[in-house]
Amino acid sequence: MVSAALLATIAVGCLAAAARLRWASWPARGPYIAVITWQVLGLTWGISTIGALLAFGLVPYEKGVIGGLAALASDASAHGLYLSRLAETPLGAVRVAAVIAAFGLTLVLFCGLVASSVHVLRTRRRHHDLLELVSRDDPEVPGARVLDHPAAAAYCLPGVLRSKIVISAGALEVLARSELSAVLAHEHAHLRQRHDLVLLPFSSLKRAFPRVRMVETYYRAVALLIEMCADDQAGRERSPKELATALLRFGTAGNAQVPAGAMAAGDAEPEVVRRVSRLIAPAEELSRPAAAAVLLSAFTLMATTLSLWHLPM
Template identity: 50%
Template sequence: MTGTALLALISLGSVGGAHLLSRARWTWRMPRIGIALWQAIGLCWGVATIGALLGLALLPYRKGVLGGLPGLYGDQGARLNAMQVTALLGAIGLAAVLLVMLMFAIVRVVRARRRHRALLALVSRSDSSMPGTLVLDHPGAAAYCVPGVRSSKVVVSAGTLELLDRGELAAVLAHERAHARERHDLVLLPFASLRQVFPQFHLVGRCLDAVELLIEMAADDRARHGRPPRELATALLRFAAARPAAAPSGTLGVATHGDIPVMARVNRLLEPQPLSRRLRFAAAVAIPVIAGLPLLLLVLPH
């Protein structure tokens, strides 16, 4: 009973932690740690919630969650009352919905990218001055990457080539290559699928927005290595003023919508504020603890 209660408390605590983290600004100073924290909290919530429901259903066996599962196949299964059967069905249903929606999100993104790659093959052109980059003959501002397992495509529009100078363009291309190299699209998939599962909860949408912003900041950090940060900052401001259209489905663009995210990225590029060692160490320790504690409670008998 103690382990089940702890799993329930951890599940509720992860929701509260997500609420606080969605409003936090210190993560902007170390976006990769912030992304890892979000992943740990997401894993913690899923494991703890499913584990608490399973623990409630398997209370009669007094062997914990994993230890009690074999009892469902024996004669002891008849000992489950209505509440415990409901908890068992809830755990199975939640796990199934999360997995199915994640697979659905993966299939949808793969199909969208396949269609967009086929379209790019028809309407884009290569530029010898930008190896590995495709150019769209479109007057609007656009710059995005199409991630892939074997090859990723970085796409810019003719309007972008006119909008940015050489240094700004190089910074934008480095930003997009960072998205592709670090596979930020895979980071977003679980959060995007979670929003599909719980569209009515505004917290889930805020979580996705926070992760998207941290991903952009992480790519910004990678892009400014070896070049003046002002180049990417001015490129972001030019993109914001040009009001680019949203990046195609399944891709990652250089500019996010809204003035606040853009200004937050520009300010941290021009006036970086490194995270203190103490806070960085605390966050680094918290990540495995948050992710691992519910998994440990699943294994331990209670």
């Protein structure tokens, strides 16, 4: 029961830490560190929640989560136990319910990840094919496809073999040459650093728990941090104020909605305001000692959670 209690405490602690991280000010000064922290918190929450259920359910085996699962598998193999006969094990009905809940949560999370991946891949493939028909190359915008649409839009479609950056004709009309270069640098940063893969686990959580408002809130927080990461990368190649001006022009021109699976330079208005403010008046970056402390704490939490799976009851 000790490991079950500790794992449950960690699961609750992850939710509390995520709530504090959502409103903290330091992530804007270190978005890369903050994204890693979000990933560790999300993964740790899943592992600790599933582990707590298993640890509680497998207490009679007194072998910990890993050892208890092995013992349960051995019982099932030796006695031909099926779902309807699990209550005949040393576990009892309540603990069997906890084990089933753990496997159910694992299945929900896994299926959410697979479903999100398949959906995104199919959507991008269709959009890639469509772009071949309706977009064109332009020597004035090397490395991008131009879409003849009056609304201002700029986005990228990540891919393994074919990635594309798309600029609308409306965006070309409102952006100066320097601003266009800053937007292209932002989109290239998304492609190089595969930000779509970073965001995928959070989009899968949103798909797995579509009615949980907290999940949507955290997804938007991570998406904003990813945009900040691309802003920072673009700011190393171009002037940050050029990108800030481009974002403002997108807003005044009526930013077009981008297709599913794409990553856009401009997003919802509140997020754009925060990004523009950050680009125009950048705060001091997160110090290396502070960044190291955050990362050390995050990975210590993960290592502790994993070690509790091996702790005997």
